[in-house]
Amino acid sequence: MKKVLVFGVFDGVHEGHRSFFKEAKTHGDYLIAAIAQDHIVEHLKGRLPQTNLADRIADLQAEDGVDQVVLGDSEIGTYEVVKKYRPEVIALGYDQEALKDDLESHKKEFDWKPKIVVLNSYEPNKYKSSLINRK
Numbered sequence: 001m002k003k004v005l006v007f008g009v010f011d012g013v014h015e016g017h018r019s020f021f022k023e024a025k026t027h028g029d030y031l032i033a034a035i036a037q038d039h040i041v042e043h044l045k046g047r048l049p050q051t052n053l054a055d056r057i058a059d060l061q062a063e064d065g066v067d068q069v070v071l072g073d074s075e076i077g078t079y080e081v082v083k084k085y086r087p088e089v090i091a092l093g094y095d096q097e098a099l100k101d102d103l104e105s106h107k108k109e110f111d112w113k114p115k116i117v118v119l120n121s122y123e124p125n126k127y128k129s130s131l132i133n134r135k
Contacts, residue, residue, distance in 0.1 A: 002028035005087035005114075007072060007099060009036045011049040013059045019122035021065045024091035027117060033060050034072040034081045043076065079106055082114070090114050094121040 004027045010017060025031050035056055042048050049056065060069045073080050082090065082103075092100050096118075103116055 001030050003030045003087040004028035004089045004091050005032045006091050007034045009041050009049055010056050010060055011051050016122045020093055020119055023119045025065050027089040027091055030067045031065055032068045032070060032085055033066050034070050036072045037074060087114055090116045092118050
């Protein structure tokens with residue numbers, strides 16, 4: 001079984017997320033979605049998600065193609081979730097450049113070599129949580 005791991009806040013699942021999941025799944029057979037904890041979101045974005053963590057988890061669990069939902073790390077840059085689930089592929093969104101750079105700098109900490117792929121955007125001027133949640 002080839003595992004693919006994605007990261008996100010997933011603050012209101014929309015068509016952009018669904019396209020992201022579908023493309024990520026083309027890189028393996030089992031998709032794990034690591035959902036960012038509230039304090040991490042607040043630190044990175046300067047605000048809490050609009051949807052509480054329990055509802056964000058439930059929303060992801062209801063999505064076709066997402067095989068497992070896990071909590072993201074409680075501390076930035078530790079990549080404990082990566083080390084625990086050992087995905088063959090880490091699929092990142094087109095807008096996760098900082099995460100990609102940080103992951104690349106931590107790859108030496110992994111005793112296997114996960115492939116990091118950046119996925120395509122899907123109508124980013126329409127389906128982006130920060131735009132949708134602003135309305």
